[in-house]
Amino acid sequence: MLKTRIIPCLDVADGRVVKGVNFLDLRDAGDPVEQARVYDAAGADELCFLDIHATHENRGTMYDLARRTAEHCFMPLTVGGGVRTVDDVRALLLAGADKVSFNSAAVANPDVVAEAANRFGAQCIVVAIDAKTVAPGKWEIFTHGGRKPTGIDAVDFARMVAAKGAGEILLTSMDRDGTKAGFNLPLTRAISDAVPVPVIASGGVGTLDHLVEGVTEGGASAVLAASIFHFGEYTIAEAKAHMAAAGIPMRPA
Amino acid sequence: MLTVLIDYESGNLHSAEKAFQRMARETGAGEVLVSSRPEDVARADRIVLPGDGAFPACRAALMHDRAGLHEALLDAVEVRARPFLGICVGMQLMATLGREYEDTPGLGWISGEVVRIQPGNAAMKVPHMGWNDLVIDRPHPVLDGLSTGDHAYFVHSYQMRVTDPAELLAHCDYGGDVTAVVGTDNKVGAQFHPEKSQSAGLRLIANFLTWTP
Numbered sequence: 001m002l003k004t005r006i007i008p009c010l011d012v013a014d015g016r017v018v019k020g021v022n023f024l025d026l027r028d029a030g031d032p033v034e035q036a037r038v039y040d041a042a043g044a045d046e047l048c049f050l051d052i053h054a055t056h057e058n059r060g061t062m063y064d065l066a067r068r069t070a071e072h073c074f075m076p077l078t079v080g081g082g083v084r085t086v087d088d089v090r091a092l093l094l095a096g097a098d099k100v101s102f103n104s105a106a107v108a109n110p111d112v113v114a115e116a117a118n119r120f121g122a123q124c125i126v127v128a129i130d131a132k133t134v135a136p137g138k139w140e141i142f143t144h145g146g147r148k149p150t151g152i153d154a155v156d157f158a159r160m161v162a163a164k165g166a167g168e169i170l171l172t173s174m175d176r177d178g179t180k181a182g183f184n185l186p187l188t189r190a191i192s193d194a195v196p197v198p199v200i201a202s203g204g205v206g207t208l209d210h211l212v213e214g215v216t217e218g219g220a221s222a223v224l225a226a227s228i229f230h231f232g233e234y235t236i237a238e239a240k241a242h243m244a245a246a247g248i249p250m251r252p253a
Numbered sequence: 254m255l256t257v258l259i260d261y262e263s264g265n266l267h268s269a270e271k272a273f274q275r276m277a278r279e280t281g282a283g284e285v286l287v288s289s290r291p292e293d294v295a296r297a298d299r300i301v302l303p304g305d306g307a308f309p310a311c312r313a314a315l316m317h318d319r320a321g322l323h324e325a326l327l328d329a330v331e332v333r334a335r336p337f338l339g340i341c342v343g344m345q346l347m348a349t350l351g352r353e354y355e356d357t358p359g360l361g362w363i364s365g366e367v368v369r370i371q372p373g374n375a376a377m378k379v380p381h382m383g384w385n386d387l388v389i390d391r392p393h394p395v396l397d398g399l400s401t402g403d404h405a406y407f408v409h410s411y412q413m414r415v416t417d418p419a420e421l422l423a424h425c426d427y428g429g430d431v432t433a434v435v436g437t438d439n440k441v442g443a444q445f446h447p448e449k450s451q452s453a454g455l456r457l458i459a460n461f462l463t464w465t466p
Contacts, residue, residue, distance in 0.1 A: 003383055003384045003385065045384055074448060074449060076449045077268070093266075095267055120306055121305045121307060122410065123305060123408040124305055167380050167410075168382065197378055197380065198378045221378055221382070222383070
């Protein structure tokens with residue numbers, strides 16, 4: 001039986017983790033590769049690096065991180081942030097990423113998703129959607145780290161990029177991100193029901209019950225969280241045990 | 254000893270290379286090389302065909318993009334019986350026929366077809382993406398140390414339907430049986446990604462690197 005995935009996400013700027021991790025025995029707490037190794041050992045199901053500045057000059061840093069992570073962690077790695085072209089995807093895959101995530105570029109030019117999926121396969125193309133509630137049951141896409149409204153309906157957009165070849169949707173609720181109030185469940189459910197591909201729920205996790213709700217109520221195939229793991233509030237093993245106890249099929253940590 | 258990972262511009266080659274290098278060091282299996290050169294394939298002691306993407310595109314890239322590559326592969330595997338491991342689409346290419354987009358002949362090493370995954374339950378997503386537990390159908394040196402219940406990382410929308418049950422070494426369940434590992438004489442294939450499957454995957458890689466068919 002396929003297991004629900006827990007994906008810790010590391011926000012990276014200039015090659016360093018932005019939100020620090022409260023683990024002991026790290027030689028360098030700011031090094032994403034060190035933290036990736038800790039999550040690998042802890043039984044995380046996948047890892048996600050998000051380049052939050054994503055300036056073009058910094059691309060080399062991200063390739064280096066992917067390369068070094070692949071040397072030590074034999075688990076799936078998704079890299080996102082500032083990915084614009086098919087060549088960006090190829091370079092990240094060659095460096096050691098297993099999946100590459102488009103965000104603003106997919107909104108500006110949805111055909112880049114089709115182009116990348118045709119070349120490398122849908123399985124390695126993720127589209128990250130940042131959505132904000134604009135009316136009850138209505139969500140709009142925002143780009144540029146949630147600052148720029150687009151007028152595009154999030155559910156319609158998810159359907160469209162899935163049809164173009166996105167193999168997975170990484171859905172972040174801008175209303176909930178950083179609040180620790182839990183996922184936006186109606187949004188998660190609406191997108192999950194709209195697309196045939198897996199949806200990763202993101203934004204707002206504060207408790208282990210939130211992870212459970214993302215799956216049971218939101219219909220997500222995977223849950224992504226940052227701070228609850230980074231700051232040592234919960235371990236991956238605790239999260240997995242809690243979800244398993246709620247009846248969700250999990251791979252033991 | 255030389256293990257060649259064939260580069261036909263498909264997929265996460267670097268992470269596969271790193272996993273094979275690490276296990277080659279641990280098992281004393283010698284050098285690991287990523288190459289698209291027919292002469293490297295010709296001198297390889299073991300051959301790995303990775304692969305991500307659509308069956309017809311991968312098949313075309315393997316056949317046509319590099320003059321002599323396909324011939325070198327056939328000679329090494331079919332004539333000189335070098336141990337071969339296909340991964341993901343590299344495994345699917347071992348089949349008689351692929352039905353993704355259009356009918357495309359495969360290498361014909363495992364009798365069967367590659368068809369779209371259609372889980373019995375409509376709520377189940379495709380691609381089949383994530384960790385699934387293996388059911389070992391048949392003992393094989395490449396599966397040594399792996400047991401039913403061990404998890405492996407899958408990501409695929411198509412799967413191989415094997416005609417001869419003797420060639421099915423392991424499967425998993427995703428709204429029905431999904432072929433996970435196939436094998437015949439000097440050739441094995443894994444639908445999942447051993448290079449992404451942590452300890453179980455590294456074990457399979459080590460087994461392959463030390464396998465004498």
